[in-house]
Amino acid sequence: MAQALDVYHASLKEAQADPRVIAVQGASPFERLDWLALLTSHCLDEKKARVTIAADAQGCTALPWLEGKGRITALANWYNFFVGFLGDEIRLSEIVRRLPHGRALFAPLPKDDAAALAEAFRKAGWMALVEPCDSNHILAVNGRSFAEYWADRPGALRETVRRKSRKGEVNLRLVTQFSQTDWDAYEAIYRLSWKPGEGSPDFLRAWAEMEGKTGRLRLGIAEVAGQPVAAQFWTVEGGTAFIHKLAHDERFRKQSPGTLLSAAMFEHVIDRDGVSLIDFGTGDDPYKRDWMEDVRVRWRVRAWRKSSVRHWPSLIRALAAQRLRPLVSRNHHG
Known part of the structure; x- marks a missing residue:
């Protein structure tokens, strides 16, 4: 006899009250309902945020999404390192089958999640395309101490840290509890940095404060003559250190406070927190290559419901572009 499957659309608040969904949350901010709720309340439209849940006696699967104009998208913005579904993929096709609208877009996805989601769309009668969309620089610690990791860094980077540390001009602090004074320093540095305006x-x-209450916060501050000149916002969870935000005051570039602070942050999470992975998020910024050793591709899944005739032109354009992409790539590199 087939297992009874309970499938329903929920708000984030309703999903947070379902113990079956709570049980399948992942070990990163982007897989936690409290983080998604915080993101939605500050950055997205709460009225359009949904979680579709499928549960039976064997377990639960949940897919967070956002309703847009004629399509659904991942419940995410630029703060997400990745998106995905919660729980296993067994019930994913039943979730997809009940989604509204005729178009969907989920990104950036880890490789396995992208493959599972695309297959679920196809099983549910949709057309689905999977394509690369971003890069994710990571460091697998592989049991090394910081000293062992540091010995493998580029010579120029190690020499910069050695020389600037010896001068003693930069004082470094790393805190794990949130304080408004420290966060005010972070915001002041960010405003003076080369970074674009903060989205929210x-x-x-609010996120830093939430992580501070649980001990997941790692906030680094570099000071010169008592003045904060560089700051970094990291979190540690599930054996991974996530690097969210870096900033430094360009007027103090000669002292290399950002580089010194990065070295101290890496040492802390490797030797004291004992993480197995450090995740530098999305983006292929050249400076990341000095610190990280591997790059993962992040993927985009686009899907069209076959019965949704009004979305066929979009599907045809996407299929044509995907067929042309290998040719364009060969010409570009050739």
Whole structure:
């Protein structure tokens, strides 16, 4: 006899009240309902945020999503390192079958999640395309101490840290509890940095405060003559250190406070927190290559419901572009 499957659409608040969904949350901010709820309340439209849940006696699967104009997208923005579903993929096709609208887009996805989600769309009668969309720089610690990791860094980087540390001009602090004074220093540095304007400063502050209460926060501050000149916002969870935000005051570039602070942060999470992975998020910034050793591709899944005739032109354009992409790539590199 087939197992009874309970499938329903829920708000984030309803999903947070379902113990079956709570049990399948992952070990990163981006797989936690409290983080998704915080992100939605500050950065997205709460009225359009949904979680589709499928549960039976064997377990639960949940897919967070956002309703848009004629399509659904991942419940995410630029703060997400990745998106995905919660729980196993067994019930994913039943979730997809009940999604509204005729188009869907989920990104950035880890490789296995992208493959599982695309297959679920196809089983549910949709057309689905999987394509690369971003890069994710990571460091697998592989049981090394910081000293062992540091010995493998580029010579120029190690020499910079050696020389600038010897001068003693930069004082470094790393805190694991949130304080408004420290966060004010972070925000002041960010405003003086080369970075573009912060998308949602209120969200970032609320997030740091939330992580501080659970001991997941790692906030680094570098000071010169008592003045904060560089800051980094990391979190540690599930054996992974996530590097969220870096900033430094360009006027103090000669002292290399950002580089010194990065070295101290890496040492802390490797030797004291004992993480197995450090995740530098998405983006192929050249400076990441000095610190990290591997790059993972992040993927995009686009899907069209076959019966949704009004979305066929979009599907045809996407299929044509995907067929042309290998040719364009060969011409570009050739």
